[in-house]
Amino acid sequence: MRKQIAAANWKMNLTLGQAEKLLDNLLAIDWTPKTHQEVVIAVPAPYLFPALAKLKASGREHIYIASQNAYSEVSGAYTGETSAEMLQSLGVTHVILGHSERREHFHETDEVLAKKVDTSLAYHLIPIFCCGEPLSIREAGTQNAFVARQIEKSLFHLDVTSLQKVVIAYEPIWAIGTGKTASSAQAQEMHAFLRSVLAGKYGATVAEKMSILYGGSVKAANANELFACADVDGGLVGGASLVAGEFEAIIRALQ
Ligand code: 13P
Numbered sequence: 001m002r003k004q005i006a007a008a009n010w011k012m013n014l015t016l017g018q019a020e021k022l023l024d025n026l027l028a029i030d031w032t033p034k035t036h037q038e039v040v041i042a043v044p045a046p047y048l049f050p051a052l053a054k055l056k057a058s059g060r061e062h063i064y065i066a067s068q069n070a071y072s073e074v075s076g077a078y079t080g081e082t083s084a085e086m087l088q089s090l091g092v093t094h095v096i097l098g099h100s101e102r103r104e105h106f107h108e109t110d111e112v113l114a115k116k117v118d119t120s121l122a123y124h125l126i127p128i129f130c131c132g133e134p135l136s137i138r139e140a141g142t143q144n145a146f147v148a149r150q151i152e153k154s155l156f157h158l159d160v161t162s163l164q165k166v167v168i169a170y171e172p173i174w175a176i177g178t179g180k181t182a183s184s185a186q187a188q189e190m191h192a193f194l195r196s197v198l199a200g201k202y203g204a205t206v207a208e209k210m211s212i213l214y215g216g217s218v219k220a221a222n223a224n225e226l227f228a229c230a231d232v233d234g235g236l237v238g239g240a241s242l243v244a245g246e247f248e249a250i251i252r253a254l255q
Contacts, residue, residue: 008241175216
């Protein structure tokens with residue numbers, strides 16, 4: 001069975017005190033995960049260490065702390081950057097790569113992202129690799145080719161073993177932070193297409209095993225319908241993950 005994941009992306013929000021309170025609330029949720037279900041919480045970099053300590057103290061299983069980024073180079077004179085090796089040494093298990101906000105504001109290209117994927121995998125981090133089209137591409141009806149190209153350019157150099165460590169997140173840019181969610185039909189259509197692209201390169205058996213999350217205005221009110229889609233294996237959640245009750249409902253919507 002494919003992994004079903006509820007992933008929180010806190011982005012650049014919350015003070016330490018607020019972050020600690022939210023994490024305490026999330027760790028206190030009375031939730032018994034099925035074997036294929038996971039929760040991943042991507043916190044701002046300064047909160048990784050305290051978050052990992054809280055997680056450990058809680059004894060909770062199936063909950064993981066993620067970084068929102070990692071640098072492409074292994075180490076060296078890159079002031080302000082965080083390496084995959086540092087994250088691994090902290091006990092971080094997952095890293096979001098290729099988020100549209102990083103592509104837009106920090107000019108991350110498909111090529112740089114391919115390198116970040118390699119470096120993260122080399123230090124045993126699970127990349128949550130984001131793809132997704134802007135509104136203009138959706139309106140032109142060329143979203144499939146656009147998104148296929150993103151994953152081909154940044155993932156298709158991987159061998160099959162490495163590829164299977166990656167989680168893909170489809171996040172249409174027009175649905176991020178806009179309150180305008182892709183319909184479950186739009187999400188399902190793109191996820192099935194992405195799976196067919198993966199199958200074309202790596203075979204249907206591999207493609208069937210890959211988790212593909214949907215992101216873009218996921219909230220308690222729409223998570224059930226989205227997660228019920230055959231090819232939607234959970235969500236990557238921004239705004240609604242900052243409210244414990246909302247994110248709890250999203251976790252409970254995992255199938
Ligand atoms: P929102 O859930 O706020 O739309 O953000 C989605 C996102 O970018 C998650 O990575």
